[in-house]
Amino acid sequence: MQTVRIGHSPDPDDAFMFYALTAGKVPIPGVHIEHVLEDIESLNRRARAAELEVTAVSAATYALVADRYRLMDPGASMGKGYGPILVAREPIDPKEIPERVVAIPGSHTTAALLLRLYVPEEPPLIQVAFDKIPQAVLEGQADLGLLIHEGQITHQEMGLVKVLDLGQAWARDTRLPLPLGVNVMRRDLGGAMHRALSQALRDSIGWAHAHVDEALDYALRYGRGIDKETCRRFVLMYVNDYTLTLGAEGHAALERLFALAHARGLIPAVPPIDPI
Numbered sequence: 001m002q003t004v005r006i007g008h009s010p011d012p013d014d015a016f017m018f019y020a021l022t023a024g025k026v027p028i029p030g031v032h033i034e035h036v037l038e039d040i041e042s043l044n045r046r047a048r049a050a051e052l053e054v055t056a057v058s059a060a061t062y063a064l065v066a067d068r069y070r071l072m073d074p075g076a077s078m079g080k081g082y083g084p085i086l087v088a089r090e091p092i093d094p095k096e097i098p099e100r101v102v103a104i105p106g107s108h109t110t111a112a113l114l115l116r117l118y119v120p121e122e123p124p125l126i127q128v129a130f131d132k133i134p135q136a137v138l139e140g141q142a143d144l145g146l147l148i149h150e151g152q153i154t155h156q157e158m159g160l161v162k163v164l165d166l167g168q169a170w171a172r173d174t175r176l177p178l179p180l181g182v183n184v185m186r187r188d189l190g191g192a193m194h195r196a197l198s199q200a201l202r203d204s205i206g207w208a209h210a211h212v213d214e215a216l217d218y219a220l221r222y223g224r225g226i227d228k229e230t231c232r233r234f235v236l237m238y239v240n241d242y243t244l245t246l247g248a249e250g251h252a253a254l255e256r257l258f259a260l261a262h263a264r265g266l267i268p269a270v271p272p273i274d275p276i
Helices: 012-021 040-046 058-063 094-100 111-117 130-140 151-158 166-176 191-210 212-222 228-239 247-263
Strands: 003-010 031-037 054-058 070-071 077-079 085-088 102-103 125-127 144-147 162-165 176-184
Touching: 003 012, 003 125, 003 191, 003 228, 012 031, 012 191, 012 228, 040 054, 040 212, 054 058, 054 077, 054 111, 054 151, 054 166, 058 111, 058 176, 058 247, 077 166, 077 212, 077 228, 085 130, 085 166, 085 191, 094 162, 094 228, 102 111, 102 130, 111 166, 111 176, 111 247, 166 176, 176 191, 176 247
Parallel strands: 003 031, 003 054, 102 125, 102 144
Antiparallel strands: 054 176, 070 176, 077 176, 085 144, 085 162
């Protein structure tokens, strides 16, 4: 029995898509799955050291680890007209962003890469755990916060206002979905294992869509206090058609993100897009 460690975030969308694997409803013959739950920036750092056999990473980080990891076709988080947002305590002219302190969820997140693409004159940055960013802004540790995960739809309830919507900006400029997170497998696992793992994740996502309420009940454990309907809304925003398979649009979106980042000198090279 081969042990494969799968790293993913303790967030409702990841919990939803991995539930069937976690609960043993989608077994992989000859493979014992060990789940490793950490925030996405921690997983990004571990991927740079190739620690885990399979892991979720920010799309921006895949560009840095593509020599050791291969893209999985299932499991991507792509926004369709939505994505990370910059929020503040009160309205701020976006032209003032370079002069304001911004709390980001990690320097290797796709959100941080998008900030650099859309705010070329980089503002002062502080790194804050993604779920602590709203409080950091409310307490004045930062003027602006870069929100990912469910904060994108709950920020108003916390008394925060949107200053810049990077998902909308991306959709306006590219007419493509916004690739935020992907799942990757170490290349040394080999093609047969790659195919087995990808099919298992695709089956797990399909099982969750076929048993939405049961999978949502599990995902809600990771919802940080949100109610079930908010959890449903958030999960179904990011576990969508592109999560089952990247397809032509998903491929094009990744290619566009990496081409833009490379042209701006933000990543060293455009990585291979060879999902399985």
